[in-house]
Amino acid sequence: MIRSSVDAGATWRRVVEASPDASLAHAPEWLPVIQRAYGHDPFYLSAEDDDGGGAVLPAFVVRRPFFGAVVTSMPFLDSGGPSGSSPALKRILIEHLIAEARRIGAKSIELRSSQRLDIGTLPAEHKVNMTLAIPDDADRLWRQMDKDVRNQIRKAERSGLTIESGGVERLAAFYDIFAVRMRDLGSPVHAPGFLAAVLAHFGTRARVLLALKGRVPVGGLVAIAFKDRVTVPWASCLKEYFPLCPNMLLYWEVLRRACADGFTRFDFGRSSRDSGTYRFKAHWGAHEEPLFWYTIPTLATAVDSRSDHRSSVAFLSRTWQYLPLSVTRQVGPRLRGYLIQ
Numbered sequence: 001m002i003r004s005s006v007d008a009g010a011t012w013r014r015v016v017e018a019s020p021d022a023s024l025a026h027a028p029e030w031l032p033v034i035q036r037a038y039g040h041d042p043f044y045l046s047a048e049d050d051d052g053g054g055a056v057l058p059a060f061v062v063r064r065p066f067f068g069a070v071v072t073s074m075p076f077l078d079s080g081g082p083s084g085s086s087p088a089l090k091r092i093l094i095e096h097l098i099a100e101a102r103r104i105g106a107k108s109i110e111l112r113s114s115q116r117l118d119i120g121t122l123p124a125e126h127k128v129n130m131t132l133a134i135p136d137d138a139d140r141l142w143r144q145m146d147k148d149v150r151n152q153i154r155k156a157e158r159s160g161l162t163i164e165s166g167g168v169e170r171l172a173a174f175y176d177i178f179a180v181r182m183r184d185l186g187s188p189v190h191a192p193g194f195l196a197a198v199l200a201h202f203g204t205r206a207r208v209l210l211a212l213k214g215r216v217p218v219g220g221l222v223a224i225a226f227k228d229r230v231t232v233p234w235a236s237c238l239k240e241y242f243p244l245c246p247n248m249l250l251y252w253e254v255l256r257r258a259c260a261d262g263f264t265r266f267d268f269g270r271s272s273r274d275s276g277t278y279r280f281k282a283h284w285g286a287h288e289e290p291l292f293w294y295t296i297p298t299l300a301t302a303v304d305s306r307s308d309h310r311s312s313v314a315f316l317s318r319t320w321q322y323l324p325l326s327v328t329r330q331v332g333p334r335l336r337g338y339l340i341q
Helices: 010-018 030-038 087-103 138-144 147-158 168-184 192-205 239-244 246-260 276-283 302-320 325-336
Strands: 002-005 044-048 054-057 060-064 068-073 108-113 127-133 161-166 206-213 216-226 229-237 265-272 287-290 292-297
Touching: 010 044, 010 054, 030 192, 044 087, 054 087, 068 087, 087 108, 127 276, 138 246, 147 246, 161 168, 161 246, 168 192, 168 206, 168 216, 168 229, 168 325, 192 206, 192 216, 192 325, 206 246, 216 239, 216 246, 229 239, 229 246, 239 246, 246 265, 265 276
Parallel strands: 068 108, 229 265
Antiparallel strands: 002 044, 044 054, 060 068, 108 292, 127 265, 127 287, 161 206, 206 216, 216 229
């Protein structure tokens, strides 16, 4: 039995909790977060067999101006795709998703999976998740870290940096930093309502950490707990404070707390192999977890449209960092909802 739903309820939670391949992208909280913040239509599929097995597939229909609709599992997140106990059910869900995408006229489907899928389409594999196994003792984690990492954390402490943690009351301070850094990187910033919705729907499982120099916020991150791991999807620091290593102190603090709270893995998020962010995460001792990003054209024009979209994104990135911050803060959130990576 296949169900299409706009309510990831108790059955969805049961399947996700029982599935070893479920990732943060399968958390039911994303349905109201993405739908309400950006207006994308959820397309959540679940299936059950006669033996009580189940599988789920979260996705959204993103209707992009000029470039047409794309069905994505999951937008703005590192992974997605099907999750569950049965490979057969997963294949059924993918086939149903493809059929529905064609029915509504979507130009392509994007499946971001932590598992290789048997769908006859070759994935892109240049991006990986960087994760670190963590012990239940922060002192043991400290001892096993690279000496250079420990020295940079100590440097941040000697520089007088401190860490504060909280929820939505810390969001405005983080967002000010986040908006500046995204502009500098040439990327439109997420809408503040999107991040506020994450904090509201994940509750105490989502926290904002700030690094402060005196009372001035100079860096921050958002951490989300899911099952046995803690993930940091968004982190930024002001570049003029880079020499004080605020990012090192932030990551150490969130790692220390994850140890104390009994989590066993820390997810630094995705990176392209051999990029600067990849090397930063590897410096902490993180190792690769594969990501398989599939693009399935559903219309004859999909390949050309995808190429045009990538060219437009590249042009936007080259010009965005030269715009005034006031402009990027106003316009960026309107564009970010359509930039699904």
